[in-house]
Amino acid sequence: MKPILVGMAAAVLLGAQPRSVRSQTPGSDARPATTNVPGQQYPKIDSRLRATFRLVAPGATKVQVSVGGGKYDMTEDTAGVWMVTTPPLVPGFHYYTMIIDGATVADPNSKTFFGSSWEHSGIEVPAPDEDFYATKDVPHGEVRARWYYSNVRHEWRKCFVYTPPGYDDHPAVRYPVLYLQHGFGENQYGWPTQGKMNFILDNLIAAGKAKPMILVADNGDIETFGPGGRPSRPAPSASGGRGDAGQRGDARARGGFDFNSFLSGFESVMINDEIPMIDSIYRTIPDRDHRAMAGLSMGGGQTFITTFDNLDKFAYIGGFSPAVPQDRFAKILEDPAGFNARVRVLFLGTGTVEREHNPNILQLHERLDSAGIRNVYYESPGTAHEWLTWRRDLREFAPLLFKQ
Amino acid sequence: MKPILVGMAAAVLLGAQPRSVRSQTPGSDARPATTNVPGQQYPKIDSRLRATFRLVAPGATKVQVSVGGGKYDMTEDTAGVWMVTTPPLVPGFHYYTMIIDGATVADPNSKTFFGSSWEHSGIEVPAPDEDFYATKDVPHGEVRARWYYSNVRHEWRKCFVYTPPGYDDHPAVRYPVLYLQHGFGENQYGWPTQGKMNFILDNLIAAGKAKPMILVADNGDIETFGPGGRPSRPAPSASGGRGDAGQRGDARARGGFDFNSFLSGFESVMINDEIPMIDSIYRTIPDRDHRAMAGLSMGGGQTFITTFDNLDKFAYIGGFSPAVPQDRFAKILEDPAGFNARVRVLFLGTGTVEREHNPNILQLHERLDSAGIRNVYYESPGTAHEWLTWRRDLREFAPLLFKQ
Numbered sequence: 011m012k013p014i015l016v017g018m019a020a021a022v023l024l025g026a027q028p029r030s031v032r033s034q035t036p037g038s039d040a041r042p043a044t045t046n047v048p049g050q051q052y053p054k055i056d057s058r059l060r061a062t063f064r065l066v067a068p069g070a071t072k073v074q075v076s077v078g079g080g081k082y083d084m085t086e087d088t089a090g091v092w093m094v095t096t097p098p099l100v101p102g103f104h105y106y107t108m109i110i111d112g113a114t115v116a117d118p119n120s121k122t123f124f125g126s127s128w129e130h131s132g133i134e135v136p137a138p139d140e141d142f143y144a145t146k147d148v149p150h151g152e153v154r155a156r157w158y159y160s161n162v163r164h165e166w167r168k169c170f171v172y173t174p175p176g177y178d179d180h181p182a183v184r185y186p187v188l189y190l191q192h193g194f195g196e197n198q199y200g201w202p203t204q205g206k207m208n209f210i211l212d213n214l215i216a217a218g219k220a221k222p223m224i225l226v227a228d229n230g231d232i233e234t235f236g237p238g239g240r241p242s243r244p245a246p247s248a249s250g251g252r253g254d255a256g257q258r259g260d261a262r263a264r265g266g267f268d269f270n271s272f273l274s275g276f277e278s279v280m281i282n283d284e285i286p287m288i289d290s291i292y293r294t295i296p297d298r299d300h301r302a303m304a305g306l307s308m309g310g311g312q313t314f315i316t317t318f319d320n321l322d323k324f325a326y327i328g329g330f331s332p333a334v335p336q337d338r339f340a341k342i343l344e345d346p347a348g349f350n351a352r353v354r355v356l357f358l359g360t361g362t363v364e365r366e367h368n369p370n371i372l373q374l375h376e377r378l379d380s381a382g383i384r385n386v387y388y389e390s391p392g393t394a395h396e397w398l399t400w401r402r403d404l405r406e407f408a409p410l411l412f413k414q
Numbered sequence: 415m416k417p418i419l420v421g422m423a424a425a426v427l428l429g430a431q432p433r434s435v436r437s438q439t440p441g442s443d444a445r446p447a448t449t450n451v452p453g454q455q456y457p458k459i460d461s462r463l464r465a466t467f468r469l470v471a472p473g474a475t476k477v478q479v480s481v482g483g484g485k486y487d488m489t490e491d492t493a494g495v496w497m498v499t500t501p502p503l504v505p506g507f508h509y510y511t512m513i514i515d516g517a518t519v520a521d522p523n524s525k526t527f528f529g530s531s532w533e534h535s536g537i538e539v540p541a542p543d544e545d546f547y548a549t550k551d552v553p554h555g556e557v558r559a560r561w562y563y564s565n566v567r568h569e570w571r572k573c574f575v576y577t578p579p580g581y582d583d584h585p586a587v588r589y590p591v592l593y594l595q596h597g598f599g600e601n602q603y604g605w606p607t608q609g610k611m612n613f614i615l616d617n618l619i620a621a622g623k624a625k626p627m628i629l630v631a632d633n634g635d636i637e638t639f640g641p642g643g644r645p646s647r648p649a650p651s652a653s654g655g656r657g658d659a660g661q662r663g664d665a666r667a668r669g670g671f672d673f674n675s676f677l678s679g680f681e682s683v684m685i686n687d688e689i690p691m692i693d694s695i696y697r698t699i700p701d702r703d704h705r706a707m708a709g710l711s712m713g714g715g716q717t718f719i720t721t722f723d724n725l726d727k728f729a730y731i732g733g734f735s736p737a738v739p740q741d742r743f744a745k746i747l748e749d750p751a752g753f754n755a756r757v758r759v760l761f762l763g764t765g766t767v768e769r770e771h772n773p774n775i776l777q778l779h780e781r782l783d784s785a786g787i788r789n790v791y792y793e794s795p796g797t798a799h800e801w802l803t804w805r806r807d808l809r810e811f812a813p814l815l816f817k818q
Contacts, residue, residue: 047532048601048635067517069476090516108519112494113471115512115519122526122533128451129526129533145561145570155557155606157549166549171556178695181585197452202559231452291582 033085034095036062043120045103045134050119052093059098059135063108063117067092070111077106077133079394100363101137102398103204105130123204126195132204137398141213142405143206148216149175153202156291160283163232169284170202171292172225174215184293186300186412187224188326189280190404191309194231201227204397210404220408224292228284230305230312232275270335273311280316285323302411304328304357306400311335318342321352326411328357330403331364331395334374346382355410356385359403361393386410437489438499440466447524449507449538454523463502463539467512467521470495474515481510481537483798504767505541506802507608509534527608530599536608541802545617546809547610552620553579557606560695564687567636573688574606575696576629578619588697590704590816591628592730593684594808595713605631608801614808624812628696632688634709634716636679674739677715684720689727706815708732708761710804718742725756730815732761734807735768735799738778750786759814760789763807765797790814 037056046053052064063075063082068090075082078099084092105125108117116122120131151174160167174185190207192200201207207225214220289296301324305313310332317324318338342349349356356378360371375387388406390399441460450457456468467479467486472494479486482503488496509529512521520526524535555578564571578589594611596604605611611629618624693700705728709717714736721728722742746753753760760782764775779791792810794803 047528049531065517067515069516071475071515072473073517108517110514110517110519111471111475112473113469113477113512113514113519115514115522116526116533118519118532120533122520124451127453128522129520129524147563150561153559155559155612157554159551178582208559 033082033093034060034097036060036095043133043135045121045123045132046119047121052119053117053133055099055133055135059101060095061099061133061135062093062095064119065092065108065110065117066090067110072109072111074109075106075117076109076114078104078135081109099133099135100393100396100398101135101140102393102396102401103132103134104396105132107131124197124199125204139402143209143213143401145209146213146216148212150212151175151177151208151215153208156287158283158287160279162279162282167229167279167283169198169226169228171288172202172208172211172227173292174222174224175212176222177224177293181293184295185222185224187226187288187292187294187302188408188411189226189228189284189301189303191230191276191303191305191312192227193305193307193309197231198227198229201225205404206401207404210401211408214405214408221412223408223412224288224294226284226288228276228280230276230309232279269333270337273308273333273335274315276312277316277319281320281323298323298325299354300325300412302326302328302355304330304404304407305332306330306403307395308333314338321349325352325354326357327353327355328359328403328407329371330359330400330407331361331371332358334370339374342383343377343381350382350384353384354413355407356383357388357403357407357410358385359388359390359399359406361390361395361399363392363394364399365389367394437486437497438464438501440464440499447537447539449525449527449536450523451525456523457521457537459503459537459539463505464499465503465537465539466497466499468495468497468523469512469514469521471514476513476515478513479510479521480513480518482508485513503537503539504797504800504802505539505544506797506800506805507536507538508800509536511535528601528603529608543806547613547617547805549613550617550620552616554616555579555581555612555619557612560691562687562691564683566683566686571633571683571687573602573630573632575692576606576612576615576631577696578626578628579616580626581628581697585697588699589626589628590706591630591692591696591698592706592708592812592815593630593632593688595634595680595707595709595716596631597709597711597713599635601635602631602633605629609805609808611808614805615812618809618812625816627812627816628692628698630688630692632680632684634680634713636683673737674741677712677737677739678719680716681720681723685724685727702727702729703758704729704816706730706732706759708734708808708811709736710734710807711799712737715739722746725753729756729758730761731757731759732763732807732811733775734763734804734811735765735775736762738774743778743781746787747781747785754786754788757788758817759811760787761792761807761811761814762789763792763794763803763810765794765799765803767796767798768803769793 040054040056042051043053043055054062067073073084073092082094082096084094087093107114117131122129123132151172154171156171157168190201215222303313303317303324310329315335317327358371358375365372378385390402393399444458444460446455447457447459458466471477477488477496486498486500488498491497511518521535526533527536555576558575560575561572594605619626707717707721707728714733719739721731762775762779769776782789794806797803
């Protein structure tokens, strides 16, 4: 419980510290971000990774952009056009927001991405290793929207299923499955959109680095109550959260919230509804040796809870900047040999910038090592609690899977 | 009711005329719109279809919501919270925007929908016949994101492919295909999201009213120039457009724009890249008797151009509130018998509210009738140039297909 809160506090520190920075002068080589809606020139990013934002707000008195941990005052140019150029941004995907006279909204020039429980703008800053998630000239799998009925929740649910290239061409072949979970305030769109899970797997499979596998991304924003009444829950946090939580229409009571219970809310849906549905509809190999689960942040906590409680169903486990449910780790630490005998890969990932502020994943790795629990630890260079960390985690994790 | 509808249609057609309306008092039975992001209470819609909007903007001096053809001043409640309740809205899906001190942005309480070339907020107002596009307890098909390379455009493209229930269970069965195109300023997400194409077909197929078929929704926003340089194009229009086009970063020259050339830009991609790709990857019946195309507004114009130019490839044609390329109709009017002999269904749809202001589709129908060209004409009761009209068009059109 405590490390979760510490992790989130760190993320907040990284995500929302206001700071005063004079607008930079953008390089002449600035180009529109790939996350812009088609035809939009702004935001632009130059070769030093400085981003220039633009917003039309002729009657506004104060306009700011909040991006990559900084909050930047925009200045009014001609005719109600507000602009600012930031210092160099960290490579990778960042949620960002515009703040117009106190209203936190998405930039209309940007595509939108569901994070912190609303439709954020997002900016893709080129990364030196971006080739691994690029749309390349390799065979491409599909990302299928699949609707299924949950008996646990009494509701229709939508998940995304990646089927690898050739899935329809080889109707006798069966595939292993990796279940991928998003973070708090995100949903099932996170891995296919921000996470680029399909391109990462397309590229790994084409290079012979990962086995063809099915990926499943479901909505893990499940509370332990019925679907009718939505109980209190913690306020949105983590990187990219809006500075204020003020757009929330309901003042959610925060007292008495049980985060561990919240984390485990998804377990029942996954075990009772989602996995049986996937195994009945898709050509899976429906045993523990061909089933993996990984998740980021909150989804990492859900992964540990779901897999540790159901080791008869999973042999591969990944925590990407994960929340750490201490009770579940206490339990596996009682029998390291038993855990090692059953779990083929336990993977832990974090970003070096994230780790500097919050070393809890490194500490968990060291604790597991000391106890003799086999695990793989990966640090993403120069990244924080953000999607480039998690894309790289997937790139590192997928090749370790299903090698028996 | 009628005068309201007429007023709204006028506003829609003229591009969101401002009008002064005192805020209504919402009914106590108001419920959150289904288009809200999860957990958001606002906007709410009461049983009389009045919508209450809420925005937090503590430093703003003027906040408006533009929805359904009206622009409504919001009033500051307590602590920077702005609210307004509209008069009854027309049933169906409406794009809408917030205007904060002159900045036109999406409502952060809403999911986003790509329209007028940016990520709008949208509100789903309950319709008396909403059952036909509801997520019901029937077998559900999939909506698959498919990437393919266009040799015409020299770019990777993403389209959505609906495969009907049972597609993977019956690998020997082949299916007919309906290609569905969106309107101007929209993209391939329109039909699966705003259009609910998959639920409409799931329900029709379950009721035995339509044959199982594949649907394909691609991005028709193709210009006749290369992918590198984006030429001038007409300004966003139609319902839901922002009042100003000011967020456009580039001042696009509007002179010399050739709309007919713009409409035909997609034809080459579809004929040379998309159809061969679909026929090679999916289990289609790859002949004209099992291939249909329909589109709304701009996509209707693209449909007429593409199908009339390629009658060896299409036997079913649908125009939903379509743009009307006069040159192509002039050509088919030269040989009504020849056209009738080849085209099994030519479908024309419009909304009654749309028709009152712009009877061009009714007139086209009458002109075709007079010339002896067989066609089906449908009017959606009480709707304008919006998605409920087009959802109903699909409901009416799909049962007419592939009956030979």
